[in-house]
Amino acid sequence: MTILILAEHDGTQLNPSVQQAVSAAQAWNSNIHVLVAGAEAVVKQAASIAGVERVIYANAPHLNHLLAEDVAGLILSISKDYNVILAAHSSFTFAG
């Protein structure tokens, strides 16, 4: 079983909530992937979180501001590969 975690960030820093989501996902003892949209700087940070097996990185100008409509479409395009899609219950924004 694979879990996809949605990364929230501000372009340069990964939001701490992502690490919390990874910790929570470890309860399932399964593979954890993190989806980073829009910011290459954040990819390495996501990859360095203990427990993350793979980081999926998507970049396009329209993804730069992490707008719900665009990111949802992105998640949907890879969702069939995952049993759980996990994210922090936040306002999900391109900010600190």
Next chain:
Amino acid sequence: MKILVAVKRVVDHNIKVRIKADGSNVDIEGVKMGVNPFDENAIEEALRLKEKGLATEIIAVSLGGTASSDVLRHALAMGADRAILVATETELQPLAVAKLLKVIVEREKPALTLLGKQAIDDDAGHTGQMLAALLELPQATFASSLKIEANTLTAVREVDGGTETLTLALPAVVTADLRLNEPRFVKLPNLMMARKKPIETLNTSELGIDIQPRLKLVKVSEPAVRKAGIKVDSVEELLNKLRAHEGVLL
């Protein structure tokens, strides 16, 4: 421009709910109910847009048992033009509500659909987002300010780090934060007038949507009680307590 406002009947926000003895749910038997506070912000915003001449008709919609017509009456008394009750005795969770609201939106074709940012009973904050996604419409959630010019909506969102400003093309879905406005009080004459305004009832069975709950509530419990603080008489006593009880090495 038509505006659709979704309103939910919830436990009155002043009530301190009690948990049932078996921990299966909260006990709301006989408890005072009312309009979800954030939905009142949504209604109020619709009214202001109408008063500015930007909206022509405000439709309030509520989903649930027949008692939900109470909150529709409240919306009508505030100034909504007509109301729709989507009636069912089945427990409605956010996904089902979003699917049902989609049917209403497709029927009424409002330029703007307003909801409260979350309901104070389940605190889910899901419905607006799901509705926008199902309709493939743009969304502005946790909105604390709204401006409409021609066919564009500018919303300021209250987000975790501060605020975020978005512009959306209409039609769109917006969920209201408390800071959006201060809802007007309902005056008795308006309450009386509201009785004459129409409430249309639609049965969920007529709408052909699968509204079965997807989530099962397993347990409800009180939050852990915060331990009382201890007053100490001297620094020595403070150090002793820290070492003995808190395991602090000093």
